[in-house]
Amino acid sequence: MYEALMKEMLAEYGADTLKGIHHFIPDKEPRKYLYHLIQDYPNRGGKGFRPGLCIAACKAYGGTMELALNSAVSLELLHNAFLIHDDVEDESFYRRNKPTMHEYNNRAIAINVGDAMNVLALYPLFKNKEIVGPKLSEKIFTEVQHMVLESVEGQALELGWRRDNICTLKEADYLRMILKKTCWYTCMHPLRIGALIGTSGKIDPETFNRLGYFMGTAFQIQDDILNLVAEEKKYGKEIGGDIIEGKRTLMLIHLLEKCNKNELEKIKQFLAVPIKERDSATATRILSLMHKYQSIEHSKKTAQYMAGAALKEFYSIFSGLKESKDKKFIESIILYMINRDY
């Protein structure tokens, strides 16, 4: 029941946001090398999680889709820009069941498309002043500025850890990294921005920090687990790709803490060579070790704890609001995370 509602509303808000994205893409040259490519990732149909949360939070607090749409469009454009750049940085092959942009073009074009999307994301924010007034627009702009800064800081941490092959990370390091890299821009700021718009700037956005953080953490851990255990077609990325990329997931950090010296040395050696030289046989052995040391099980539980904490936060924040489809939608996302069976 909650899963159906979640999917229905994600699809609805995702479609509205996609229309908005198309509206803000200039219809001019150079189409082949830029503007048509900008449409590619959004058209592949992501989850639409960020605009969905933003619009739902706005409506749950009494706002309308029209008031939140520009902000939602900006969030989704920035998200897709991040994805293009992330794929280059991670040297990923697939995104949403298709080759990544740098794979079917080249790295230079992909980076430029990502840059353009970052710039295009500014205009809906600028136009916000006509819809929500200048004061609230300024607040939203500051929210977005903070969101982007946190995300690049989180990405910097992870890229740095990979470059320096850091293998002594603890769970708290991981939580800090995904707070910065994922939580602010996936959940915390979409909720904060939506609620600010819905209340005409009257609510304290800090109210949503814990809720968004717990949701974002559960979301990221589950996404990383899917990378290891899901069917490739269903997931849309290469399975086990995160191991090859040396991504510092909770499973890898747990494994590095639990495995014996011999195993640790082999994993370190695997992670020390360039991505393209890493072999899938060793990656499969690392996956087996994750099973052996229950790293995946441990991560599933951690994600569940986080989703549980998110539900508690949700009830304390939203229980005072009148019942609405949008309130139920946010609740349904959390319930889906708690009951996820992969």
Place this chain on the structure above:
Amino acid sequence: MAEKNKNSTGKKKGSTLTDNLFDLLNPDNVLGNAQKVISSAVNVLEEEIAAGILAAKRIEKKVIDTDSLKGNPDDLMSRIRRDTHEAIDIFLDAFAALSKQVGILNSSLTKNENAEATAAASATSTTKTANVFSVIEADAPVKAGQTVKLYMSISDTTLKQAVKVQLNKHDLSGTGSQKISSKNILLIPSAFNLKKDEEKEIEIQVKVPANTKSGRYFSLITDSSNAAVKTIFEIDVTA
């Protein structure tokens, strides 16, 4: 001492498989694990938020550099004088241009403004002069028969107590003799009390009559309680 008998995961050293199974089946243990994970996560969040606030404060300080300004009063005064002269120059240029084009801002008002600006310069009341005069433009042209909204905000950093603000609107004047009556202008709010450290947002609504000719139109907003507050706004009307 109790901590010494535990490893980093909090489990007792030398625990048997039965002990571990019992731990797994024990709901208190599950709750304890969840609590540990959540509490560690919350600590990370609080630390990061605190670090963010501190970093933001440092950036603000760098941009404004208030300490160095305070430390050199001569430099501060020369900057104030320079900024004041620049503000007055901009003000006079804008005013002269508007007077030429619009033809409705009469000479007495010009004299009044010049007198105020000069007085402001000699008294070095820079913030007041620079802040109260502003020009607002609509982002896009408006068609005759439609309504356009513009926004302005009013604040006064020098206030010690709340003051009453009563905004007045004036006819919009176009190039030539075209006018849009002030009846078509709505200021929301038009009267209010401005408190210390408060920034008040004003919405200016202009309903452009259907028979209005194309062209640029200017008008002035004044405060009857404070002659220094003057805002010029302009709209571009298309047929």
